[in-house]
Amino acid sequence: MALDAMAYRNFKQEMIGFIWKELDPYEHEIERTGEIPRDDLFPKLRRMRCFGLTVPEAYGGVGLSVSQYVPILAELSKIHGGIRVIVHVHNMTAKAVAALGSEEQKRALLPKVATGEWSVAFGLTEPDAGTGRDLKTRAVRDGDHFVVNGRKHLITNSEFASHFMVFGYTDPSRGARGISALMVDRGTPGFTIADMPETMGCRGGQHGYLTFKDCRVPVTNVLGTEGEGLLQMTAALETSRLFIAATSLGTAERALELSLEFAKKRSTFGKPIAERQAVQAYLADMATDIYALRTMVTDAAHKADRGERIPAEASMCKLFGLEAVGRVTDRALLVHGGVGYTRKYPIERLYRDARLNWVEEGTPTIQRLVIAREFIEGYRWTSDRDLG
Numbered sequence: 039m040a041l042d043a044m045a046y047r048n049f050k051q052e053m054i055g056f057i058w059k060e061l062d063p064y065e066h067e068i069e070r071t072g073e074i075p076r077d078d079l080f081p082k083l084r085r086m087r088c089f090g091l092t093v094p095e096a097y098g099g100v101g102l103s104v105s106q107y108v109p110i111l112a113e114l115s116k117i118h119g120g121i122r123v124i125v126h127v128h129n130m131t132a133k134a135v136a137a138l139g140s141e142e143q144k145r146a147l148l149p150k151v152a153t154g155e156w157s158v159a160f161g162l163t164e165p166d167a168g169t170g171r172d173l174k175t176r177a178v179r180d181g182d183h184f185v186v187n188g189r190k191h192l193i194t195n196s197e198f199a200s201h202f203m204v205f206g207y208t209d210p211s212r213g214a215r216g217i218s219a220l221m222v223d224r225g226t227p228g229f230t231i232a233d234m235p236e237t238m239g240c241r242g243g244q245h246g247y248l249t250f251k252d253c254r255v256p257v258t259n260v261l262g263t264e265g266e267g268l269l270q271m272t273a274a275l276e277t278s279r280l281f282i283a284a285t286s287l288g289t290a291e292r293a294l295e296l297s298l299e300f301a302k303k304r305s306t307f308g309k310p311i312a313e314r315q316a317v318q319a320y321l322a323d324m325a326t327d328i329y330a331l332r333t334m335v336t337d338a339a340h341k342a343d344r345g346e347r348i349p350a351e352a353s354m355c356k357l358f359g360l361e362a363v364g365r366v367t368d369r370a371l372l373v374h375g376g377v378g379y380t381r382k383y384p385i386e387r388l389y390r391d392a393r394l395n396w397v398e399e400g401t402p403t404i405q406r407l408v409i410a411r412e413f414i415e416g417y418r419w420t421s422d423r424d425l426g
């Protein structure tokens with residue numbers, strides 16, 4: 039799945055123009071109010087087909103490949119984390135539906151998801167359990183329905199999503215092979231949604247509590263194979279860790295651009311601070327982190343586009359990305375001095391936005407567990423071949 043090179047070049051150019059001309063101006067309003075003006079913003083996102091970026095063309099989407107989606111996500115991350123979160127979670131969940139849904143499910147859901155008329159949210163994390171085999175949500179078969187009971191929290195886009203992909207045990211006796219993914223329509227009796235407190239960064243993004251109390255969901259709403267939902271989803275969504283790394287990349291690139299601009303303008307003791315070796319060292323370290331991250335993300339994206347599995351690479355990109363953007367935004371604050379801590383410059387927002395990358399798609403601990411497991415089980419560097 040990919041746009042041909044010429045079509046992509048045109049689409050990307052148009053998209054980048056759109057991001058800076060039409061989305062960037064929302065930054066101040068969102069930071070001031072803590073809210074995304076959806077009535078105003080969403081028609082624009084729809085016009086630029088932002089809700090269909092990862093949806094295959096056959097279902098009305100843009101059909102971007104992994105390496106085509108990455109630069110667009112990185113660019114969105116530069117202008118505002120809250121807008122990035124909305125677009126990313128919608129597209130990531132749509133990608134999962136495209137990967138796991140039956141033909142009937144895809145035909146029913148994806149065309150309206152691609153236009154943004156509908157939106158799909160991802161419901162895995164729970165307030166009373168760890169993510170994975172520890173899940174407490176249960177879906178018990180009763181005729182041609184499952185009866186779902188449980189709680190989820192931190193579920194992005196819950197304020198407006200029309201459908202929720204919800205993970206719970208359909209057969210607790212089978213461990214990880216007993217967890218299924220169910221599509222639950224908003225408004226299903228027994229399913230309620232509540233707001234959570236606002237977040238440190240990526241403001242305006244909205245993340246809710248979901249509660250299921252004897253909520254009846256048709257068995258035809260199981261995505262993928264019953265009992266294999268979590269395992270299939272983990273495989274289908276390897277690239278979403280890469281997408282968080284792309285977010286780190288975009289945020290870090292913007293922090294460097296702003297720091298270079300600032301360092302050339304700000305003078306102390308008669309010289310721009312860009313001429314001080316200590317400041318140059320910050321800038322050099324930032325650029326080096328960005329180059330390393332960009333190279334890793336590009337390599338992993340191309341592997342994914344070639345159809346290779348990338349569990350280790352995706353986790354390495356996500357882990358390195360969050361540490362790199364952490365270092366880069368720390369240094370960007372130092373380059374800006376005291377004003378960097380104020381809202382005069384976007385550096386303090388980039389700093390806060392970047393911190394979501396620590397937890398989104400799993401903590402650093404989880405990434406290290408995945409990477410170590412892959413290597414212990416005999417991971418081989420496919421890129422050895424590229425090095426000759």
Ligand SMILES: Cc1cc2nc3c(=O)[nH]c(=O)nc-3n(C[C@H](O)[C@H](O)[C@H](O)COP(=O)(O)OP(=O)(O)OC[C@H]3O[C@@H](n4cnc5c(N)ncnc54)[C@H](O)[C@@H]3O)c2cc1C
Nearest residue numbers: 160161162163168192193194237245397398399400401403
């Ligand atoms: C803004 C935002 C949006 C989000 N959107 C979504 C969404 O749309 N859908 C969704 O499903 N989730 C979403 N999440 C949840 C996110 O994926 C989780 O917060 C993240 O994966 C960490 O899980 P947790 O919060 O349960 O942390 P916990 O599991 O409670 O972890 C707390 C700490 O304990 C450590 N820890 C936990 N278990 C172990 C262990 N077994 N061994 C060693 N260390 C351990 C962790 O590494 C971490 O340091 C979102 C979170 C945020 C902040």
